[in-house]
Amino acid sequence: MIDTSTWRKGDVINLTGVVYTARDAAHKRMQEMLERGEELPVDFKGAFIYYAGPTPTKPGQVVGSIGPTTSCRMDKFIEMMPKLGIKGMIGKGPRSESVEKACKKYGLVYCVATGGAGALLSKRVKKCEEVAFQDLGCESIKRLEVDNFPIIVAIDFAK
Amino acid sequence: MKNITTQEISEKVSLALYEACHNLNSCTLNLLKEAHSNEEDITPRTILDQLLENAQIARKEGIPMCQDTGIVTAFVKIGRDVHLEGDIHDAINEGVRDAYEKYYLRKSVADPITRLNTKNNTPAIIHIDIVEGDNLSITLAPKGAGSENMSRLAMLNPTDGIEGIKEFILKAVKEAGGRPCPPIFLGVGIGGNFEKSAEMAKEALMRLNPSSDPTIAKLEAELKDEINKTGIGPMGLGGKTTCLGVFINTFPCHIASLPVAVNIQCHANRHVEVVL
Numbered sequence: 069m070i071d072t073s074t075w076r077k078g079d080v081i082n083l084t085g086v087v088y089t090a091r092d093a094a095h096k097r098m099q100e101m102l103e104r105g106e107e108l109p110v111d112f113k114g115a116f117i118y119y120a121g122p123t124p125t126k127p128g129q130v131v132g133s134i135g136p137t138t139s140c141r142m143d144k145f146i147e148m149m150p151k152l153g154i155k156g157m158i159g160k161g162p163r164s165e166s167v168e169k170a171c172k173k174y175g176l177v178y179c180v181a182t183g184g185a186g187a188l189l190s191k192r193v194k195k196c197e198e199v200a201f202q203d204l205g206c207e208s209i210k211r212l213e214v215d216n217f218p219i220i221v222a223i224d225f226a227k
Numbered sequence: 228m229k230n231i232t233t234q235e236i237s238e239k240v241s242l243a244l245y246e247a248c249h250n251l252n253s254c255t256l257n258l259l260k261e262a263h264s265n266e267e268d269i270t271p272r273t274i275l276d277q278l279l280e281n282a283q284i285a286r287k288e289g290i291p292m293c294q295d296t297g298i299v300t301a302f303v304k305i306g307r308d309v310h311l312e313g314d315i316h317d318a319i320n321e322g323v324r325d326a327y328e329k330y331y332l333r334k335s336v337a338d339p340i341t342r343l344n345t346k347n348n349t350p351a352i353i354h355i356d357i358v359e360g361d362n363l364s365i366t367l368a369p370k371g372a373g374s375e376n377m378s379r380l381a382m383l384n385p386t387d388g389i390e391g392i393k394e395f396i397l398k399a400v401k402e403a404g405g406r407p408c409p410p411i412f413l414g415v416g417i418g419g420n421f422e423k424s425a426e427m428a429k430e431a432l433m434r435l436n437p438s439s440d441p442t443i444a445k446l447e448a449e450l451k452d453e454i455n456k457t458g459i460g461p462m463g464l465g466g467k468t469t470c471l472g473v474f475i476n477t478f479p480c481h482i483a484s485l486p487v488a489v490n491i492q493c494h495a496n497r498h499v500e501v502v503l
Contacts, residue, residue, distance in 0.1 A: 078464075080273055080329035093342070123333040124390055131333060133291040138373045138406050144452050160373070161406035161463060179260050183373060184495055187290035188281040203345060206294075206333050218277065220270060220464060 069114055069185055072155050072177045076219045081179065082216040086115040087158065088199070089138055090123070093207040095145040102148060110209055112152040118181075119159035121206035122190070131196040131212070133186030136160040136196040140180070143167050150174035171223045178223035192217040229306070231359040231503050232323065235314035236363070243298065243367045243499040245330050248291045251282040254297035254435050254494055262410060262461075262468040271466030276463075277395025278494060292495055293301035296332040298368035299323050301393070302430055308361035319365065320349040335372070354426060366433045368498035374411065374491045377403035380425055383485040392417060392487050393450065398471070399489045400454050405463015408493035412472045413450070416488040419478035431474035433498050438475060447473040461494075471496075 071084055088100070088110060090220030119139050124131030125170055146167045149157065156177035163178055171178055181189060195213040202208050250260075259282075285292040301319050305311070311318075327334055327348040332349045354478025367404040377397040383391050396415060403411075416427025437444040450473045471494065480486060 080269070097309070120294065121333065123291050124331040126289075126331045129290075132295075133285075133294040135294050137295065140406060160408065162404050180405070180464065182277045182281075182462060183278045184293045184493055185241070185281040186294040187285040187288070187292055188277055190290055191284060206335075218271060218273075220462075222275070222464070224403060 070155060073082050073175070075177050076224050076226060079221040079222050081221060083116070083219055084215050084217070085117045085213075087212045087214050087217070088112055088115055089120045089123050089210040091119050091207050092141055093204045094209050095142055097201060099145055099148050101150065103131070108152070110211075113152055114152045117149070117152070117154055117155065117157045118212065121157065122210075123186070123206070125196070129190070129194045132191050134190045134193060135183055135186035136181040139163055146170045149176060155200050163223060166179050168223055174226050175225045177221060177225065180222045181217070181218040181219050189217065194221070228308050228310050230310050230312060231363055233311075233318035234375060235332070235503060236315070236318035236365070237322040237325060239501040239503060240301075240319050240365060240367060241326040241329065243276050243365070243501045244323065244326035244332070244369060247294050247369050247499045248330070248332055249285050251285070251292060251495060256282060256496070258471045259494065262471065266466050266468060268466060269433060270464045271461045271468060275468070277377040280495035284326060291337070292497075293371060294333055295335060295371035295373065297329070297371045297497070298323060298336050299348065300368045300370060301351050302352045302366040302433060303353060303355045304358045304364045305355065306358055306360040307360045309363050311363075316353055317482060319351050319353055323347070323349050323351050325361060327441065339480070353447040354430070359388060363503040364500060366500040368429075368433065368495055370497070372434070373448065374407035374493040377407040377491045378428070378489060380421070380486070380488040381486055382421070383398055385483060385485045387485060389446070392485070396450060396486055397453060397457075397491050401459070403461055403491055407491045409463060410468045410471045412492040412494075412496045413470060413474070414490040414492060415473065415475040415485070416490075417475060417477045418480040418486060420480065420486055424479055424488035425490070427476035427478060428488035431476040432490060432492050432496060433500075434474045440477075442474050447475050452491055459462075
């Protein structure tokens with residue numbers, strides 16, 4: 069299990085572990101499911117949510133180009149995130165104050181990957197499997213196994 | 228009179244979109260290298276390193292530089308002595324459809340209300356102009372939403388002058404912060420009216436050189452310096468490089484108006500011109 073409690077803002081981390089992609093449409097759908105009291109189709113426990121929607125995978129590739137999308141569009145879903153049991157979120161750009169507060173309160177980290185480095189980041193994905201919301205196309209939830217995936221800590225939860 | 232078929236146009240458009248999404252143009256590449264050598268801190272250097280490596284991988288392995296392969300804008304200049312065999316809109320859209328399917332580009336275009344994806348990245352946004360000569364030139368810009376969403380338009384007071392214009396532009400850049408994937412390029416349209424200013428801002432990004440008007444070129448350089456002083460830096464994590472270029476287009480406007488549009492562009496500034 070990755071220990072994120074020692075991560076500090078500005079740290080450059082090479083992440084090896086499990087990451088799930090989810091962006092606008094997947095967040096909206098998950099929130100609606102939780103509101104209806106339904107169970108989510110994925111167990112995110114101990115993993116990271118990556119705000120990303122890759123290009124289609126070419127034959128012979130693990131995954132297409134897969135850089136981060138702008139995180140602030142997902143700020144409105146922050147209340148839901150601790151319920152998923154995740155370690156943190158990966159995206160790009162600043163977050164709102166409510167996200168900072170939630171990170172501190174629930175022990176989450178927010179990290180930034182380099183926007184526009186989708187080709188480089190695709191090489192650090194060792195396995196990719198679509199696990200939910202297939203109908204959302206590039207916005208479906210995909211389970212990624214990443215190896216030395218470069219991220220920079222933007223929000224930590226140090227007291 | 229030169230005859231150009233829709234098939235020729237579609238083929239060129241498709242190839243140009245591959246080029247734009249995979250091969251960072253040499254001018255931008257040099258600006259990124261220069262930025263890398265100017266930075267001292269680890270964070271901006273790490274990010275710029277990644278962008279340079281990314282450009283290499285994208286070109287060599289045929290992987291799109293960015294997963295957001297954009298919605299396509301096309302600036303079309305049709306020579307008066309060109310005869311088009313077929314509809315130019317259909318020809319360009321066919322090229323878009325072909326490229327996004329064939330080259331495994333992300334289809335990112337949806338109905339604004341139902342949010343249903345059109346599944347082939349059409350329609351493109353097409354601006355047509357008639358010019359002298361017998362050439363057909365099409366500049367294609369597949370532009371991502373991360374930067375586009377940070378664009379702003381203001382109808383300023385005519386008496387706000389240059390200072391008011393600068394203030395508005397700097398405010399837009401500061402509010403955008405790390406969201407549009409800085410280091411950014413900035414397209415600015417000053418004057419005209421509401422829609423003209425926005426179109427000029429987008430079209431200004433298709434330039435690689437400073438304005439030919441010395442007053443405007445000076446304003447471009449000053450704005451670039453001021454933006455770089457904000458310290459926003461690569462990806463908004465701090466640094467000396469926030470802006471790689473400012474391009475301003477102007478047009479006369481009403482005595483009571485001063486429209487200013489700011490179109491923010493990411494560090495790749497993807498666009499390719501094809502001439503038939």
